Amino acid sequence: MDIQTLAARVDEIWAGEEAADARELVKQALDLLNSGAIRVAERVGGEWTVNEWVKKAVLLHFRYSDNREMTAGPIEWFDKVALKTNWREAKVRSVPTAIARYGSFIEEGAVLMPCYINIGARVGAGTMIDTWSTVGSCAQVGKNCHISGGVGIGGVLEPLQASPVIIEDDVFFGARGEAAEGVIIEEGAVLAMGCYVAGSTKIYSVPEGRELPPGRIPARSVCVPGALASRDGSHQTYAIIIKKYRDERTDARTALTSILREGI
DSSP states (O other): HHHHHHHHHHHHHHHTTOOHHHHHHHHHHHHHHHHTSOEEEEEEEEEEEEEEHHHHHHHHEEEOOOOOEETTEEEEEESSSSSSOOHHHHHHHETTTOOOOBBBBOOTEEEEEEEETTTOOETTTTEEOOOOOOOOOOEETTOEEEEEETEEEOOOOOTTTTOOOOTTOOOOETTTTTETTTEEOOOOEEETTTTTOOTEEEEETTTTEEEEEEEEEOEEEEEEEEEEOTTSOOOOOEEEEEEEHHHHHHHHHHHOOOGTTTTT
16 A cells, blocks of 8 residues: 555544554554654655654554553563564664664664653664653654753653654754754754753844744754743743854864764
8 A cells, every 4th residue: 555545544544434454554554654664744845744644643553552561571561562673673772771662763873872762753863862861752853963861852642732843953952951842953953951942932042132933943053041031020931042053162062972873
């Protein structure tokens, strides 16, 4: 079955059509997602587009799948989604206790420290997901990024979100930060430790001397957590502050360590 036909069938099942082959169709979609043949969001004509039918297939998988026991030595799970395997063949370095669920896709050359990658998520080539970081359901992380320890990248399944978080190529995301509610972090941006970005988070650019629209961190911006005063001065509201845009010094401080990616 071609992808266009499969997409139409998944939409019909989502709309409530009873289909004897529903379970198999959803499995086909999940297999394609797991292999990287399809993705939840992709760039079309320079803009990010969400493939809604793929997101629906992810949700339908939970309806049509049964919980089952999964074990790793003495450790046991009970869930509806299997774990990804065959890391050697995928040419991905997966450190012990890193977990990626089936239906996520990790590109060749990525490094997974002890982290968690949820169903529908995608991680680009050369990217490191560092210790205790989580990549939520359907989130998209680009190539050659560093997602530092303890970063949370929000998913779309609960609460149900319209768009996934998108982190473009060459982003450096500092430790213990978080991105949620479908925000887009554009190519080459640097977020310092402790930056929290949601769809309504205020963004202020020092170089431009003004507040920017929420929901999108500009390309190559260098961001720190801060606050903006209310109009009446009675309180302050958390904000992302763009201190500057990347320069040679920033590039040197955020350069990836190639030796950590050799021999994968």
